[in-house]
Amino acid sequence: MKTVHKEHTLTKNQQIIFDLIDKSPEPMKAYSILFNVQKKGIKAPLQVYRALDKLVEIGKIHKIESRNAFIACHNSSCQMANATAFSICEICEKVTEISSAGLSKYLANFKDKDGMKYSKYNLEFFGLCKKCKVK
Amino acid sequence: MKTVHKEHTLTKNQQIIFDLIDKSPEPMKAYSILFNVQKKGIKAPLQVYRALDKLVEIGKIHKIESRNAFIACHNSSCQMANATAFSICEICEKVTEISSAGLSKYLANFKDKDGMKYSKYNLEFFGLCKKCKVK
DNA sequence: TTACATCTTGTTATATTATAACAATCTAAA
DNA sequence: TTTAGATTGTTATAATATAACAAGATGTAA
Secondary structure: OOOOOHHHOOOHHHHHHHHHHHHOOOOEOHHHHHHHHHHHOOOOHHHHHHHHHHHHHOOOEEEEOOOOEEEEOOOOOOOOOOEEEEEEEOOOOOEEEOOOHHHHHHHHHOEOOOOOEOOEEEEEEEEOOHHHHHO | OOOOOHHHOOOHHHHHHHHHHHHOOOOEOHHHHHHHHHHHOOOOHHHHHHHHHHHHHOOOEEEEHHHOEEEEOOOOOOOOOOEEEEEEEOOOOOEEEOOOHHHHHHHHHOEOOOOOEOOEEEEEEEEOOHHHHHO
């Protein structure tokens, strides 16, 4: 029941909700998650939001801010919690996490006009996915 | 009453709401905007959201997705509507629009692993602003 | 000018997303 | 085994956003 690393130990609710998001082919919204886990005893929005907050915090999932939806992290789990990039299809709403060493290096080293650096960022690209482009 | 370019002509509600946001030193939330324009006859959330939608569409304002708040565009107005970058202070919540030719060039030319390019994106950097860093 | 299409408005109601507050329970480590 | 801290369950409510529809304004073309 326990994993080796404490930082990855999920509580029951967290595990249930993570499993659901992880299996979903698309980002899930909080109340859709709630609906799906009610049969497992999670009945209230707060129970969902608390688990989501924690999962985001430890990097197991990410929030797609422009969609108010959540997806599981597949970039060697939890390392990318503070530096995320996604592509979002404006037609089918497919979301893909971008893992590009070049991009993350560029952004982590970016200095604004005051010379300030930022190790934490969220980038959302919008366009058409391959499938929708063809149509 | 009319400006030279039709695409910049604002309706009464749009103008009232844009002026308010433009004067604000910080991003404004929809219901705070509503509260502030009620004395000018804008009484319902939908009137605010409709104006906001239009102002975002034509690039006069931007939405800070992670904060559900809106700020006026100061990058030669409306040209940056589809390619936005901001720095956000995690303590005082100060938000600054980043206008960096290098950054926008890099992101506009970024290709994902499928070779796909995206002309539209939103980037939010998080950190501490100068003032909050000192404290 | 008139008539039409389109856009914008005003309004009520409601949907969706998220948090406050607090008592009870569980868990990990001393 | 006790105690501090995290997590849970629960009710209520706050904050953000859209649906639906009637009425009014505006541009344009005959």
